[in-house]
Amino acid sequence: MKKLVLSCMMLSLAGLQSCKNDEKQKETDAAKADGEKIVSTQCYQAVYENDVIDLKMNTLKNGKISGNMIMNVAGSAQKNGEIAGEFHGDTLFADYTFVEGENKKFKNPMAFLKKDKQLILGNGTMQTTMGVTYLVKDKPIDFERVKYKFNTKECVDK
Incomplete structure (x- = not known):
């Protein structure tokens, strides 16, 4: 049971981390587009x-x-x-x-x-x-x- 709970927590953290990476990529793209105006x-x-x-x-x-x-x-x-x-x-x-x-x-x-x-x-x-x-x-x-x-x-x- 502990292994199942631990696995679920790890997957949740991985999902949150990928959302942060998407946000950083969007910020980088927006800054690049702003610089190219x-x-x-x-x-x-x-x-x-x-x-x-x-x-x-x-x-x-x-x-x-x-x-x-x-x-x-x-x-x-x-x-x-x-x-x-x-x-x-x-x-x-x-x-x-x-x-x-x-x-x-x-x-x-x-x-x-x-x-x-x-x-x-x-x-x-x-x-x-x-x-x-x-x-x-x-x-x-x-x-x-x-x-x-x-x-x-x-x-x-x-």
């Missing part, structure tokens, strides 16, 4: 010769950046993709993910310097290891001799 949106455009790049950048409550970028570069197909990253000081380090051709997915690292109301797309040394491309940490990023300088523009939803 959009605080502000800014649009930019860069024009260089016949190239035009449009960038819509959302600043999230948790400080991260999300958005989308459309690249119309002369001589190549239009690239439409998502950008995600975060600022380190005045530099935005982000990944640009887009699909090209037969659903071939690409992910390119980018660095933008925020200077006044302008974003400057830097040129850095890239390296690919195990299929992942990244900017080399020990090599400086050039923000002086660049093609694309993004100026703010009014956001237009299509």
Whole structure:
């Protein structure tokens, strides 16, 4: 009889513990969703010769950046993709993910310097290891001799 009572108590405690875990998971999910709320949106455009790049950048409550970028570069197909990253000081380090051709997915690292109301797309040394491309940490990023300088523009939803 004692074993039966002890078994019932153990099962009850296990059930209560799983309820606590569910509550903690819900709290974690709610905090994550709150951090991913959009605080502000800014649009930019860069024009260089016949190239035009449009960038819509959302600043999230948790400080991260999300958005989308459309690249119309002369001589190549239009690239439409998502950008995600975060600022380190005045530099935005982000990944640009887009699909090209037969659903071939690409992910390119980018660095933008925020200077006044302008974003400057830097040129850095890239390296690919195990299929992942990244900017080399020990090599400086050039923000002086660049093609694309993004100026703010009014956001237009299509």
